[in-house]
Each structure stands twice: as C-alpha cells, then as structure tokens.
Amino acid sequence: MQSPAIEVKGMVQKRSHFELGPIDLAIPRGYVTAIVGPNGSGKSSLFRCLLDLAKPDRGEIEVLGEKQGAFDNWQMKARIGYVPEENSSVYDHMKAEQKAAFTRQWYPQWDINRYQELIRRFEIDPSLKLRKMSKGMRRKFDLILAMAHNPELLLLDEPSSGLDPIAWRTMIDVIHRYMESGERTVLMASHIIDEVRRLADYIVFIVHGRVLGMYEKDTLLESWSMLYADTAGSKEQWRSMPGCHSAEFAGGSTYKVVTSNMIESEEWCRARGIHILSKQRLELDDILTAMIEQERLRIQS
Incomplete structure (x- = not known):
C-alpha cells in the first residue's frame, strides 16, 4: 500500500x-x-x-x-x-x-x-x-x-x-x-x-x-440524511438508532431525525414498524453544523 x-x-x-x-x-x-x-x-x-x-x-x-x-x-x-x-x-x-x-x-x-x-x-x-x-x-x-x-x-x-x-x-x-x-x-x-x-x-x-x-x-454525502418519521414513541427511543445525531419533535406524531448512517437507520425503523414519511440528503454545511453541535455537547458534558 x-x-x-x-x-x-x-x-x-x-x-x-x-x-x-x-x-x-x-x-x-x-x-x-x-x-x-x-x-x-x-x-x-x-x-x-x-x-x-x-x-x-x-x-x-x-x-x-x-x-x-x-x-x-x-x-x-x-x-x-x-x-x-x-x-x-x-x-x-x-x-x-x-x-x-x-x-x-x-x-x-x-x-x-x-x-x-x-x-x-x-x-x-x-x-x-x-x-x-x-x-x-x-x-x-x-x-x-x-x-x-x-x-x-x-x-x-x-x-x-x-x-x-x-x-x-x-x-x-x-x-x-x-x-x-x-x-x-x-x-x-x-x-x-x-x-x-x-x-x-x-x-x-x-x-x-x-x-x-x-x-x-x-x-x-450518501450516508448523512434528515428523515421525518411517524411514530407514537418518545424522543428517547431515537438514541438507539444507528447514526442518530439529533431527533426533534415536529408536531403530531412526527419526528425530524438527522442520521449519519441512512441505510442502517432505515432498517432500524422498519424493524420497529416506524413509518418514514420523507427523507433528504444533507449538504456539507448541514453535516458540519451537526458535527459542531455534537462537539459542543461533548465539551459541555
């Protein structure tokens, strides 16, 4: 090599x-x-x-x-x-x-x-x-x-x-x-x-x-995505989802979730009967923003 x-x-x-x-x-x-x-x-x-x-x-x-x-x-x-x-x-x-x-x-x-x-x-x-x-x-x-x-x-x-x-x-x-x-x-x-x-x-x-x-x-760019999912579960459930960086309540029974591993995240949702309403890939500046926020939380903890 x-x-x-x-x-x-x-x-x-x-x-x-x-x-x-x-x-x-x-x-x-x-x-x-x-x-x-x-x-x-x-x-x-x-x-x-x-x-x-x-x-x-x-x-x-x-x-x-x-x-x-x-x-x-x-x-x-x-x-x-x-x-x-x-x-x-x-x-x-x-x-x-x-x-x-x-x-x-x-x-x-x-x-x-x-x-x-x-x-x-x-x-x-x-x-x-x-x-x-x-x-x-x-x-x-x-x-x-x-x-x-x-x-x-x-x-x-x-x-x-x-x-x-x-x-x-x-x-x-x-x-x-x-x-x-x-x-x-x-x-x-x-x-x-x-x-x-x-x-x-x-x-x-x-x-x-x-x-x-x-x-x-x-x-x-293929891995990082934002998805909207319909679930009656709580915010805490997303902590176990592969690649989950953030999860926000978006109203009704919908959550907005940012993941760095879209393939495994979709499989995780299917296994739990969680319906994905929509998904979109993140741009580089959005990915950087998510990483900066994660680093900020790490420093504060």
Missing part, C-alpha cells in the same frame, strides 16, 4: 488562547483532501506545522516521507507548493515578473512554459507591481507561483479567497488538470462548500482544534 503524502501522529500545539490537537491524520497520495471547519478551528495552524513554519509541542509529522525538521533541506521544500491564507507584503515593491524570477531560483523543476500558460489563463499582467494588484489578482498570482514548478504536493489555505466567479472556475479547472496524472496530492482548507464538492475526494472536519473525522466525500 502506498504511504500517505502526509502523516500526523499525536500532534499537539499549545498556545495561550488555543490548543490544536491531539491530531492523528493520514492524507492519501494522489487525491484532493479538503479540511473543513469554522473560522478559528486551527486549519491555518495545522498548515504551518505541516510546513515546519511552526513547531508542535509534541507528536510526529511526516510530509512526503520526510520527518518534520528535515525541511531545512531545500530539495524537500522544492517538492511542495503552498498558498497561505494571507498574502505577504514583503514583496509588494516587486513587479510580478520580478517575484517570479526570484521564486524560480529555489525550484529546479520550475517550468517556464507552465508559468506562462498559467499567466495567460489567469489573465495576469506580469509587469504590474504586487502592491497594485487587487486581492483576487494577487491570489491568482500566488497560485501560479505555487504551481509553476509542478509540485508533488500542493497545500492551499482558502485558495479562492477574493476570486471572482470566472477566476474561481478557472482555478477549479487548473486544479483538476493538475491532478490528472494521478501522482500529485492536494490538501486544501476551504469554507466554500461548492469548491469542496467539486474538488475533494476526501473531507476532514476540524472543530475547536480537534479532528472530528476523515471521510470519503461521496460516501459521506
């Missing part, structure tokens, strides 16, 4: 106002994995630890088979492309073409033809100074720099921030084409649900610094 592109074991990072972890995570090679969670959940902090830009207090991290701490090796860094959540102002005095010339020195696999292709696709004027660029234009340029050396691993922290709809669709297409070889890996953090649906093969939910689970996207 192919080793993970990223493996995190028991990682904890403590700060005065926030604790990340403990996190155990294995990101598969050759796929797009999206990290989804509310603001302040630790997504950017996790990215910085993966890149050795920040140190965890304990635990182990391996990226592309190299343990954290080996990243002083420029050959290792040259295998990774990274787009941070916030643009750096350090290079604002440079023109785009000057920043590209500076950046390419660190990447032996820099592909000038690929760079020029992306410049054209994203409609960037390379003679423009970075400080003159809009937020969306700067975002496109940062993505170009991250992909011009055809990295083995691409880390994207809120990649579509500031992009207009046309640029967003271009980004989706560029990432799809980047993944065509089957040998590259993307780990992205995003709060754009449609972006996750279009790009991700796997989804990681993170809330309050804790990873709540990693799921194959299609299986996740």
